[in-house]
Amino acid sequence: MTKNIPQEHFLKDYQSPQYEIKSVYLTFYLSPNKTQVINHMVVEAKGGKAPLLLDGDKSLTLVSIKENNQLLLKEDYELNSESLTLFPKSNQFELEIVTEVDPESNTYLEGLYRTNGNYCTQCEAEGFRRITYYMDRPDVLSSFTTKIVADKAESKVLLSNGNLIESGDLPNNQHYAVWEDPYKKPCYLFALVAGNLEVVEDTFVTQENREVALKIYVEARNLDKCEHAMQSLKKSMQWDEERFGLAYDLDVYMIVAVDDFNMGAMENKGLNVFNSKYVLAKPESATDHDFEGIESVIGHEYFHNWTGNRITCRDWFQLTLKEGLTVFRDQEFTADMLSPDVKRIEDVKRLRNNQFPEDAGPMAHPIQPQSYIEMNNFYTMTVYEKGAEVVRLYHTLLGEKGFQQGMKRYIECFDGQAVTIQDFRQAMAEANDVNLNQMHHWYIQPGTPHLKVTKTYNPITKCLALKFSQFLNGKQVHLPLLIPVLFGFMDEEGTALPIKPSISTKNKVTQTEKGMLLKVTQLNDTFEFMGLETEPYLSLLRHFSAPVSLDYKATEEELMVLASHDSDSFVRWESIQKLAMLNLKENVIRFENSEPFLILDSYLNAFKAVLEDNEIDLALKSLAMALPDVIYFSEQYEEVNMDAILASHNFLKKAIAEFFEESLLETYQALEASEKPKYRYHKEDIANRMLKNRCLNYLLQLPKHFDIGVAQYQNHHNMTDVLAALEAMNHLARVERAQCLEDFYQRWQSDNLVIDKWFALQASAQSDQALEDVKKLTKHPDFTYHTPNRLRSLLGVFGRLNFAGFHDKTGEGYQFLAEEVLKVDKLNPQVAARLASLFSQWQRLAEPRKTLMYKAIEHIASAEDLSKDVFEIVSKTLKSHDSFE
Structure with a gap:
């Protein structure tokens, strides 16, 4: 384990800042390996004299410090790898700190870094300290002005927060731009982007009749993939006005798409930086799921303008205040754009597959964590998705009208402030004249109720x-x-x-x-x-x-009636899922007793009723026809017999294909024949493709139908159907599969996002060769350890979704991923920590996998100089050793 034990931070230790930073003027002289940052601050003490502690990082080079224009000597301050401590002579003063940073070598992708020749920043949660020395905490709000100076040939575009107030040329082929943000903000919302980017432009007229310039900046090769993102932005702006009465407040709203980004996107005030995955799309290269993801994330970051930016968090323990609320808002937005019933079921599946296991593992924490070592580790499904479910509780309890009254009061009371979850609850309660104190219990207790x-x-x-x-x-x-x-x-x-x-x-x-x-x-x-x-x-x-796990022993007959007649779409879907789960569990028992598998009449009848129901929404039909995901299936057991679970799941999927072969083929052919020649991102078309591809996936459980999958791959021009065909044939080691994968690579090797799909397909293939195939792919020319999307598409998908390969009985899958975690940790600790978390369920595995995975975690923990990110994950995972011993 790392020699230096990182410091743990506790909510109970919170103290308000002793200084206020009234204004900040940042000047950047951009250079790939030696960018100079001049940070000019106006600082005021809130009480008496006290040392001023500014956060920093070992990657910073301190050049000089001036207090009230007087150069400070080394004996006037204290400097270490994490902070700079000053001893101000007065209660009000100006401070100028000059630092140098190396954007080109910044593989952490935090602070200021350079990717594909473009400069970019990521400051949430604690990245600003990698740019300059500052009070890097969310409750320090200040007015920011930013001047960027760069070479014209290297960076024709110079962007930062707020409104552009000045720009011009300079000697030596340089130019500059000055941006002023009229709204005070914490430094985590600071952003800078510079490079040779092209722009797609549009406008939006607000309810106040103000025209806002909308700009999406991308690399030139991606200009034809921005239309959906722009339309999603305009829909988001209109929806937030109509549903919440909230209008945009700057003259310009900018989005920048970059390939190398640790997160999905970042809501920096007026200048959102996005992972290109959530901006770029056209039918040939993006699936329905991609289009929906873009619309959702564009909406999420835009909605943060009020729930996150104008009102921000007092401290990072309040993270769900902005994220849970904004996820709820983006869920409601997507539901209104598409189908509320389908969206609700998809959100529940996501919660159960991702957050429920988190609640049951060593990294379990309340939606308001009480402590952390590395804040990046708490950007979790619990804080986001469970946090959104808790916000939804307010909506369910108060209704739409009451919830909107609470939101209105929340914004009126706290606009321009850094606040807490208690402030949100207080606004909801006061606006509706109800006592909501018991809601706090959801915030401070970990686990799935x-x-x-x-x-x-x-x-x-x-x-x-x-x-x-x-x-x-x-x-x-x-x-x-x-x-x-x-x-x-x-x-x-x-x-x-x-x-x-x-x-x-x-x-x-x-x-x-x-x-x-x-x-x-x-x-x-x-x-x-x-x-x-x-x-x-x-x-x-x-x-x-x-967001609870419901334990009610419904009979099979009761579940049949609910699945067939309930007026609530979620309960109908849930009831047939429970019938499937009964069948799956029965076959686990039979596997362990060496008895033949069976398919229950109750599930057969329920499946038949759904398949033949011509009144049900096709997307809901597709969801109802799907088996419970393997992840959720395995969560039903305190001790997971992975062999039994996979065998049971594979049997039932194939049995359904055999029992309903004729109907599945008939449905597939009818939907295939009715498909419109031109792709539309429209809920009816999406539903048709969902059901058609569900049928295809079942049909390809039967080798004789393999040609249908090959034909769909060859004949279709939208990525949804192409990828569905590849996924349907992915489990079979057929020469046609290999040929289609090679053809797919040759067609799309110049498109990074599509090649991520190619890596992910192979990483998820359930075959005896899965591990060896993934090892080979780490040597592929297009694989890189420097791009988070590529790491997630190969290593992340392998560890999360390749149950046969990752959970190989020899333990080689665990050993392989452990070594990869250590490699990635040297370059990008955030991504390494996400990969390390894939080991968190070790204590629930049956032997021999339990011991083998534990040894892999020990191997990670024994490495020298682990990052704080990975240290926190593995140390908490190893603490669950008590239950093992």
Whole structure:
């Protein structure tokens, strides 16, 4: 393990800053290996005299310091690899700090770095300290002015935050630009981009009748891939005005797309820097999923203008304040643009596949973490996706009108401030005159809540009692959560039954715009309902009204009725998924007992009903026909028998193909014949492709239909269908598969984003040769350790989705990825930490994999000079060793 144990930071230790930085004027003299940064600050002490601690980094070269224009000597300050401490002579003063940085060598992609000849910054969470010495914390808000000086030939475009106020030429073929941001902001929202980029331009007229210039900057070769991003931006601006009453506040809104970026995108005020994956798209090279991802992320970063920028976080422990809220907003935006029902199910799948395992692993943390070693490690599914679900609880409890009243109050009270989650809750409560204090329990307790429901029906009194019990991390000893449960009752024919709460229950059940809602507020809560002539089937957690794991023992007959008749799309989908899960679990038992597999009649009948239902939305039909993902399937077990899980999953998928071969083929051919010649990103077209490609995936479980996949690959000109064909044939070691992959590479080798898909396809192939194939791909000329997208597409996909290769019984998959983590850690600790987290579920694996994965983690931990990012991941993962011993 690394010799120097990094410092852990705790929320309880928070102290407000002792100094205020009134204004900042930054001057950059750009040069690939020696950029000079002049940081001129006006500083004011908030109280008496105290040392001024400025954050820094070992990558900085300090050139000079001046206080009130007086040059400071080395004995006047204290300097180490992480900070600069000054001892000001007065309470108000001007400070000028000159530093030098090396953008070209900055492989961490934090601070100022250079990629493909262009300069770029990434300052969230703590990257600004790699540019200059500063109070690098979100509660220090200041006015920023930025002057950029660069060579014209090297950087024709000079961009920063705010509005352009001055530009011009300089001697020696240089030029400059000055940008002024009229809104105070923390330094994590600072941005600078310079290089030889081209621009796509448009305008948007706000509700206040102000014209805003919209600009997307890309490399020249990508100019034809920006139309969807521009339209997504305009839709976002209009939607935020119509739904939330929020208008944009600057003269220009700029987006820059770069290939080398650790995150998806960054909401820097007025100058958003994006991973090119979330900007560039055209039908030939991007899938429906890509188009949706772009629309969502464009919206997310734009919505941050108010929920993140104008109102920001007091400290990084409040990260979900801006991210959970803004993810909720972008989810609602995408739902309104496409299909609310489909979007809700997709969000739940994402939560269960990604966040539930995080909650169950060694890196489990509340949506408001109470401590951290490296802040980058807390940009997690828990903070973002579970955080969004908690914001959705407010919306479910208060309704659309009440939620909007709360948002209006939140913005009126806290605009221009750095605030906390308590401030958000207070605004919601005061605007609706309700007590929401119990909501805080969601923020401070880790783990996925387990909600157990027990039903008791009395045929004599016609009374139904529902007992709800809360568990967290397997225990009932925790702070009780406020859990809203949308619900309904049905009879055995699928007819909705009346809901008549008893007198004792009446105050805990309300009619809302989303349906009947009950509120579980205690560890054990009982609700009674009267006047039920027959024992009802329960439709629970409609719309997935709370991020919980529901434990209700519905019969197969009950699930069949819900899957066929429930008015709530989520419950219909969930019910057929539960039937599939019953079948999968049964076959795990049979595998372990060396008994033949089977397919349950209940699941066959439910699948048949969905497949033959001509009224259901085609996208919902596709989702209902899919088996539960292997990741979610494995999460159902305290000890994971990977062989049994894969065998059960593979059997059921092939069995479905055999049972419904004729219907699947008929549906596929009908949808193929009806497909429009020109690609449209439209919900009906997307739904058609979803269902068609679901059928194709099943059909290619049967080798005799392999030619259909090859034909679809060869004949289609939209990437959605091309990639679906490759994915459908990916599990078979056929010469045609290899030929299609080679053809795909030859066609697209000049497009980085498409080649990421090529790497990912091979990394996810479930074959005996999977590990060897991935090892070979790390030697491929197009593989690079310097591009996060490429690392994620090969190493990340292999560790997360290649269950056969990564979890090979020999442990070689674990050993391979451990070595790769150490390589990446030297270049980019953020990406290395994400890869290291793929080992976090080791303690749930059955032997011999449990011991083999643990040894791989130990190997990472034993390395010298691990980054803080990787150290935190592996140290917390190893702490779970107690359960192993």
